[in-house]
Every structure is written in structure tokens, then in C-alpha cells.
Amino acid sequence: MNSEASQLAPLPEHGNTDDPVWQAMWSAYEPVITPLRRMGLVTDIELCGGMYGITAELNDGSYLLVASEHTLPSNPGEVEGWHVQRLKDGLATLQETIYDSTEIGAQAQHGNQHLPLFDAITTFVKQRALGVRFKPYKAVSIIGLRGDHLTVEPICDGFSKPEDAIARYGREIADLQSLGWQCVHQQGGNDWPLSVWAGDGGVVTVAVALGAWIPE
Template identity: 60%
Template sequence: MNREAFQLAPMPEHGNTTNPLWRALWNAYEPVITPLRRMPLIADIDLCGGMYGITAELADYSYLHISTDDVLPTDPNQVRGWLVQRLSDHNPTIRDVVYNSTEAGEHAANGNDHVPLFNAITEFVARRRLGLRLRPTKAVTISGLRSDLFAVEHICDCFPRSMDAIARYSREVNMLRLMGWRPIFQQGGNEWPLSVWVHDGAVVTVAVTLTGWNAERAA
């Protein structure tokens, strides 16, 4: 199964995510933000100078800025058309109009329709190969019951590199084997291994689990 196909790009990392205005705009424009995160692009709400807009990071460190012909209104129902530009804080010569369905724009007939908006963004990102790559962050979990029926649950550190998670999993199951535990079930191969172990009336499950996703840009 391709787990990346069902995942969203991670949330932006900054202090604004607890700002009531940021949260209100994020929730209001969720129908625009979620498809961007599925591309996958790291979406954000730009509050700079009161010129509200939606941004989406691209693999080359440029970004898409999504607004209207004016400030993005706090009520999405007031949007009459979309203006999507590719911009860069590091290279001011990058200023591409990806889509413009505002009154004076090339795609004005589409108005505030989301379908042609996302079709244009998807085509642009795919053609320029500007989408981010998602890498899973993994952990090793140990859970089960002791012989006295006391629950056991432990989550090892998160591992950005898959090989480190697999190495930790191997270390944990080898330790169980040395302590006299016996495996009664194993699956998942070397990608998402899971095994069940028993010893003196106790049972534990050791597994590599998904804890989140990291977004990587192109080299």
C-alpha cells in the first residue's frame, strides 16, 4: 500500500498557529488548504501586514500565494475569483501568474470555482516538478499485558530515517529473545515489521509504527 497517497503535508511550524485570527482563516479556507496539503505542499496562512493570503511551499523554496484581486476576506463566501502567483523571497525575479479568475483575469469565467483552481495548480506543480516528497517518521512501540494483567505500553523515540527505526526494532526483539520470550506471530517484513511475543503468561506486541511525515524539497 502506498501510504503517502493518503497523507497530508505537515503543518507549518511557527508561532502563528495559536493565533485566533490565523486559526479562524485556516478553518475557513480548509477546502482550499487540504487539497494543497495532499499535493503535497506545506500550506500556511499569510498574515503579513494585514494582506491575508494562503501560501504553499514549493520544492525549490519558492511558494504559491493564493488570494483574490484584494485582501483575502475572512469569509470565503465573499471570494469572487482567485489569483495564484508563484513568488520567491530569495529571488524577486520569480513572479509567475499560475491562475487568475478575478474579474480582470484570464480565467475570469471560472469565478470562485475550486475545480479549475486546483486543476491549474496541480498541472503547474506537476509540470515544474515542484511538489514536496513525504518521508515517514517512524517509532517502535511495545505494548501488551504482563502475567498479572497489568497493561504495558512504551513508545521508543521517533526516527526520521527508516533504517534507524528498523535497527531499534531488531534490538528490541533480540533482547526479548535473549530474555526467553517466544515469537508467536510475525508480519510486515523489513518495512513495517510487527511481532507478538509470549513469556510466562505475558504477551507483548513490538511494531514499527507511523508517527507522522516529513516534507523534503528537491536537492
């Protein structure tokens, strides 16, 4: 299975994840977002009156705001430098600059490079002990193709108790059996079960896997 180091912090919990603008910005800046999530930071896209930024939550209620000179452009290729601040809503006095590779910033020589940006954020979070500690949980997923070649709507529910994940897995395969689907492959035993099912001209895989992380 995947190690903790390869896991991602959970997605933010709000209604914007269905917003086409939010989704477009999330996709465009995925090369920046994913490393932040690998640090255990719940990362989000801030949409405020046409001003865009990437936020990453810290464990003291403050957060990092990753932007450029003013706002992030919709096209990441137009970013000429990064500006990272630590902020806290309701506390105007907390505006700590962590990294600035914009034209007049202290790290201007790095421009829009990613590695110096990540190095600076990683060092800051570790030195201040501001990272959020997460533990992995088990998730149940089902994905595949139906007989009409349409993708099965995937599910991925997470459970902090392994036995709850196994129980959900059992319910999913019981539903397939009741519909006449046949198991054509299974592996993983009782700890990490995975099975492949065929029926009605389609194939689906049901599995218990290591999900994202939840706070400890």
C-alpha cells in the same frame, strides 16, 4: 494503513500556529489548504498587516501565493475569484501568474470554483517539477478520556526510524502500566502496535501509525 497519496505535507514551523487569527483563517480555508498539502506542499497562512493569503512552498525556494483580487477575506464565502502567483522573497522579478479567476482574469469564467484552481496548480507543479518529495514516517499517538471526562492531551511525535517509534510506544505503555492502567485490547504486532488501556475511570488508546511526510 493509509497510502502515500492520502498523506499530508507537514504543518509549517513557526509561532503563528498558536495565533487565533491564523487558526481561524486556517480553519476557514481548510478546503483549499488540504488539497495543497495532499500535493506535498507545505502550506501556510500569511498574515501581513491585515492582508491574508495562502502560501505553498516549492522545492526551489519559491512559493505559490493564493489570494483573491487583493487579499483573502476572513469569510471564504466572500471570495469571488482566485489569484495565484509564484513568488520568491528577495527576487522581485519573479512574479509569475499561475491562475486568475478574478473578474478580469484569464480564467474568470471559473469564479470561486475549487476544481479548476486545483487542476491549474497541480499541472503547473508537475510540469515544472517544483513539488517537494516526501516520505512517510511513523508517529506515536495517545488519545482518550480520563475518568473526569476530560480529553487526554494528545501527543503525536514522528520518527524517521521505525525502531524509534516502537521504542517510544513502549515507553508510553510502560508509563500507563506503572500508573495501574490495564490493557483491554491490543493488535498490530511489532510493526503497527495499537493498544487500548483502561484505568481510573478512563480509557486511552496508544498507537503507532503512519504520520505526515518529511522531505526526502
